[in-house]
Amino acid sequence: MANAYQALLNHLKVIRNLESSAGLLVWDQQTNMPSAAAEERGEQLATLSHLSHEMFTSSKTLELLDAAQPEIDALPSDSMEARILQVLRYDYQEATKIPSEFVAEMARVTTLAHEVWAKAREANDFGRFAPILQQIVDLTRRQAELLGYKDHPYDALVNMYERGMTTKMLREIFDAHRQPLITLIESIQASQKEVDDSCIHQYFDPAKQKQFAQEMVSAIGFDFNRGRQDIAVHPFQISITRNDIRLTTRFEDHFLNPALFGLMHEAGHGMYEQGVATELMYTGLDSGTSLGVHESQSRMWENIVGRSKEFWQWAYPKLQATFPEQLGKTALDEFYAAINKVEPSFIRVEADEATYNLHILLRFELEVALIEGSLKVEDLPQAWNERFEASFGLLPPTDREGVLQDVHWSGGSIGYFPTYALGNLLSAQYFKRALEEHPQIKQEMTQGNFETLLGWLRHNIHQHGRQYTSEELTQRVTGESIQSRDYLEYLHQKFAGLYNLET
Numbered sequence: 001m002a003n004a005y006q007a008l009l010n011h012l013k014v015i016r017n018l019e020s021s022a023g024l025l026v027w028d029q030q031t032n033m034p035s036a037a038a039e040e041r042g043e044q045l046a047t048l049s050h051l052s053h054e055m056f057t058s059s060k061t062l063e064l065l066d067a068a069q070p071e072i073d074a075l076p077s078d079s080m081e082a083r084i085l086q087v088l089r090y091d092y093q094e095a096t097k098i099p100s101e102f103v104a105e106m107a108r109v110t111t112l113a114h115e116v117w118a119k120a121r122e123a124n125d126f127g128r129f130a131p132i133l134q135q136i137v138d139l140t141r142r143q144a145e146l147l148g149y150k151d152h153p154y155d156a157l158v159n160m161y162e163r164g165m166t167t168k169m170l171r172e173i174f175d176a177h178r179q180p181l182i183t184l185i186e187s188i189q190a191s192q193k194e195v196d197d198s199c200i201h202q203y204f205d206p207a208k209q210k211q212f213a214q215e216m217v218s219a220i221g222f223d224f225n226r227g228r229q230d231i232a233v234h235p236f237q238i239s240i241t242r243n244d245i246r247l248t249t250r251f252e253d254h255f256l257n258p259a260l261f262g263l264m265h266e267a268g269h270g271m272y273e274q275g276v277a278t279e280l281m282y283t284g285l286d287s288g289t290s291l292g293v294h295e296s297q298s299r300m301w302e303n304i305v306g307r308s309k310e311f312w313q314w315a316y317p318k319l320q321a322t323f324p325e326q327l328g329k330t331a332l333d334e335f336y337a338a339i340n341k342v343e344p345s346f347i348r349v350e351a352d353e354a355t356y357n358l359h360i361l362l363r364f365e366l367e368v369a370l371i372e373g374s375l376k377v378e379d380l381p382q383a384w385n386e387r388f389e390a391s392f393g394l395l396p397p398t399d400r401e402g403v404l405q406d407v408h409w410s411g412g413s414i415g416y417f418p419t420y421a422l423g424n425l426l427s428a429q430y431f432k433r434a435l436e437e438h439p440q441i442k443q444e445m446t447q448g449n450f451e452t453l454l455g456w457l458r459h460n461i462h463q464h465g466r467q468y469t470s471e472e473l474t475q476r477v478t479g480e481s482i483q484s485r486d487y488l489e490y491l492h493q494k495f496a497g498l499y500n501l502e503t
């Protein structure tokens with residue numbers, strides 16, 4: 001490779017090494033670190049992120065980009081190098097829009113806000129959280145101004161997580177599936193079918209849960225030679241490099257789902273990162289392209305595969321053999337109905353596939369209203385409850401089960417929630433395309449063979465890393481933009497069977 005481009009890559013490699021070292025410290029913080037080390041760890045992370053940010057936003061980066069440009073212009077415009085340079089220029093522009101004083105101020109307020117939020121949630125006292133949430137909303141508005149936008153300040157925020165996505169596009173996508181979801185849930189409730197899910201709420205030895213869950217994620221294709229799994233209170237996946245992917249899970253004595261579906265979810269994220277092309281290592285493009293596409297991978301393995309009848313035709317006898325006392329007498333159909341039970345509830349993270357996106361739509365509307373100033377922070381609990389009742393027919397008994405439940409706003413992550421819903425939609429959209437190309441995928445699942453599906457995902461999605469935006473990628477893979485049609489069709493098909501609905 002030519003000289004100037006190589007010099008750019010060398011510069012990026014140092015930055016990536018600082019970032020991945022910070023990632024390892026974050027992983028350690030959440031899994032192994034003694035609690036007394038929290039303050040120093042905060043200092044260590046601040047030091048590393050300051051160094052990598054300084055280095056990336058320095059004029060040297062721009063000089064190296066400019067110097068490499070003529071070499072890259074001599075290559076075909078659709079070459080990987082051309083795309084790398086294009087994405088790096090975009091990253092550089094975005095990173096240099098935010099002054100470091102602002103980054104420091106945001107970090108200071110959100111660190112404080114996390115404490116305040118945790119206490120307010122525990123005490124069920126929104127009033128305690130409101131003043132600092134107001135500060136975060138004000139800071140976030142300033143952030144939107146710094147980043148810039150065309151139509152709506154919220155565009156700048158969502159763009160940080162889902163490049164190119166706008167408030168208007170989100171409204172269209174979300175409006176198209178709000179009512180169909182409500183109608184589906186109503187018809188499920190009207191079916192009067194009572195699902196007994198007591199079989200998944202028995203005592204399950206955590207050590208055996210761990211062993212079984214690891215066996216499942218190995219089978220679907222997570223490579224434990226390039227990754228590992230540990231315990232964390234709030235499970236997550238973190239990619240140190242494509243050869244070092246850390247998954248975390250939590251285990252509940254009397255509930256199978258967190259370990260089982262939680263680990264398949266995180267493994268879905270992890271397999272995406274493991275599948276990024278080797279050539280992208282150290283470039284800064286060596287990760288998933290957006291949070292929505294990332295979530296499409298975790299949701300596909302957790303739900304579309306992990307909660308399918310085909311998967312359990314293969315896996316259920318193994319689960320029964322692991323827990324003969326608990327499940328030996330429970331039929332596959334009963335277990336399958338239990339893991340797919342639909343029940344409107346207050347807490348997003350416990351929501352089933354049919355109700356999940358409604359939780360997100362509610363948060364999206366409130367965030368947009370807060371950012372444009374049409375909703376005051378002090379009126380948030382009431383607005384939450386009104387909208388919740390309109391969507392779910394239920395009124396949260398307390399703010400703890402309502403507006404105070406999520407950590408995101410205290411962390412300044414306004415604009416993040418929509419990506420969860422986009423992930424669900426994309427999971428169905430991509431899976432449908434994979435099935436069209438390889439109709440045998442479902443049959444293979446009944447034999448514990450996931451190679452065709454994973455191979456398809458690797459080829460069409462994983463290897464590209466951040467070379468394409470989610471919109472570009474979705475167009476390439478499915479020939480259209482993100483839409484809710486395929487997700488609704490998937491839900492209808494699945495729940496029509498489970499709840500004897502008319503189609």
Ligand code: ZN
Nearest residue numbers: 265269295298
């Ligand atoms: Zn996820």
